[in-house]
Each structure stands twice: as structure tokens, then as C-alpha cells.
Amino acid sequence: MTSVHPSRFTSLLDLARLPWFGLSDEGRLVMTDKSIGPIADMHTHLALAYVRPMSVDLNKLHSETQHYLPSCCAIDLDVYVNRNMSPEIVKELTVDLTLRSLGPRGMRATHTIPNLTREMDEIGIRASVLLPIDFPVLSHNADVSLAAAASNVDKLFSFGSVHPYATKVEQRLDAQYDKGARGIKMHPAMQLVRPDNRRARELYKMCGQRKMVVFWHCGPAGIEPKLGQYMNQVRHYERPIRENPDTTFVLGHAGALQFDEALDLQLRYPNVWLETSSQSLRNVTRMVERADTRRVVHGSDWPFYHPAISVSKVLIATEGKPEVRRQILWENGARLLGVT
Secondary structure, three states: OOOOOOOEEOOOHHHHHOOOEEEOOOOOEEEOOOOOOOEEEEEEOOOOOOOOOOOOOOOOOOOOOOOOOOOOOOEEOOOOHHHHOOHHHHHHHHHHHOHHHHOOOOHHHHOOHHHHHHHHHHHOEEEEEEOOOOOOOOOOHHHHHHHHHHHOOOOEEEOEOOOOOOOOHHHHHHHHHHOOOOEEEEOHHHHOOOOOOHHHHHHHHHHHHOOOEEEEEOOOOOOOOHHHHHHOOHHHOHHHHHHOOOOOEEEEHHHHHHHHHHHHHHHHOOOEEEEOOOOOHHHHHHHHHHOOHHHEEOOOOEOOOOHHHHHHHHHHHOOOOHHHHHHHHHHHHHHHHOOO
16 A cells, blocks of 8 residues: 555654644644544553662653653654664663663653653543563562552553562462453563463463453564563464463564564464554554454554554554544454443
8 A cells, every 4th residue: 555644754743744643832742633533552651660669750740751762753654663763762761671760760750640641632542551561579560550540540551460480470460450450461571481481371371261361562673682582583472372262362563573473373363463563554554454453453652652653653554444443543452451
């Protein structure tokens, strides 16, 4: 499909050249087309904390969100989104996600609830899903995200996070379920557990028994360490999918740089869903044209990226297909979450 819309922009604000967006009186990017929406964002994160307790004030509003892809950067929609990052930007985000997770400073200080909900309102996003990531010990990100969702029930939902090598895995899963977790987030590269690990497969079975979704980071993104790229290989995901037909698996980033392999899994297994965040416009278009669009959901990966980037790709890819647009932007995600 040849798009009539531009795919390259000089900055985030330049996305206002697309027909659905504009600039507010304050000079912020906003959705101006009132026919678009509602929108669900199935892939967001608040600031994460490890080793030490959460030190970021998650209820503080900052004048600007410091996304890991800065708003001043040029944006090419037709590449995997981190290809818009320079090596210097990748280095900075890596430090922010690791060393600075021990304290309250850095870009992560702006990754708060009010900053997320402000951008949701500006882009027409009705509901966002928080995806915490925990280690076996010395992290409590799931508790923080579940509490945030409980305090913002009209906008935020949260998944849980149970590391397969944590103690009392089933009790932890049940505790998070009781707090409202709709599923769990698994990140093989960060948690250093291959998706087909035996303990991980036992956890997926527990999720299926509780009708909890497993949301994976899926596929190598190219900016993680070599071990992480190995952990994320799409070939490692098929065995648990095949062994757990009653568990719903969402392939976050739709396989990242291995999109073709992820698309193949979605077409062969009815318990597999694709999520759009970070994918190129070309691959989002291929999802629209080739995937089962009843099992495709939109995600932004906020605060790595402003949500207008991912929303714009879906809007361009679904031009002239209003039913598919509604499915991907809202209906499929709402069905997963059990909301109307």
C-alpha cells in the first residue's frame, strides 16, 4: 500500500502535519480529529525501581515528559522505532534504566501517573495498561503499578509481574490477581529467563487457569546486550504457546526485528496476539493486511516513545478500513481487559 501521508518528520511536533493531529494553544501535540477513538494503549510503563524502594514521586506532574526518544529528534515512521535513536541516546536511556533506577533523578523522574494521563488525554487514549517488570527479589514494581491502577480506575489498568524464580510463585500470582492484575508481563532479556524456561512454562499454565494474559516482550530490538538478544529470539516462544492453548499470549512489539516469525505464530496459533508498539509503518500495514486483526492490539511503549507515534502508524495503515481501525485501537484491547 502506498500511503498518501508523509512518513518522515523533523520532530514530534511535526506529526501535526498528519490530518488527525494539531498543536494546542500551549504548543503541545494533540489529537484534533474527534472521530478517532476511543483508543486503548496496551503497553506503558511507569518509572521502575530496583534494589532500593521506589524513590520517584509517581504522583507529580512535570511540565514535559522526557521520553527516551526525545521530542526534538527526527522521526521516520517506516523503520523500527529505536532506529530513530542515535548511539548517544541509547547510552543515555541505558543509564537511566539501570544506574538511575536506584534513585529519584534522571529522565525517569518524569515517568509519572499525571504525565502519562496528560498525554493520554491529549491523544484521545481512554485506557492504558501498565506493565511492571520485577526480579525474583529486591523489586516491587507490580505492587506499585497495581496501586496506581487502583487509584485511577477510569484510565489505568495494570498487569502483574512474577519472576519464575521467585519464591512462592503461585501465591504471588494469586495476590496480584486479587489486586486486579489482568495478566502478567514477562521480559526475557531484562529478567534473564528464556520464554521456554521450564519454570516459566509452569507460570504460563497458572495464568491460563486464572484467565490471566501473558504479555511478553517478544523479539530482539537490536539495542539490548547480546545475551538479551538471544533470550528474545522468537523461536524460543513457540513451545510454551503450543503447550498452553488455554493461555492467551500477547507478543509485545510483534516480534520486534523478527516480525515475520511473530506473524507466523499469530497465524498458526489462535491463542497468540500481536501488539504494535515500535514496529515500522510497513509492518503495521502488514498486520492490517495479513494478520487476524481480531487479535492485534495497539501499544505505544510509553515513556520510551510519545503515544502519537504508534497511534499515527495505525491510523495510516487502516486508512479506508474503519472496522479494522476500531478493532486495533480499541475493541480488541477492551476485550482482553474485559471492559466496554
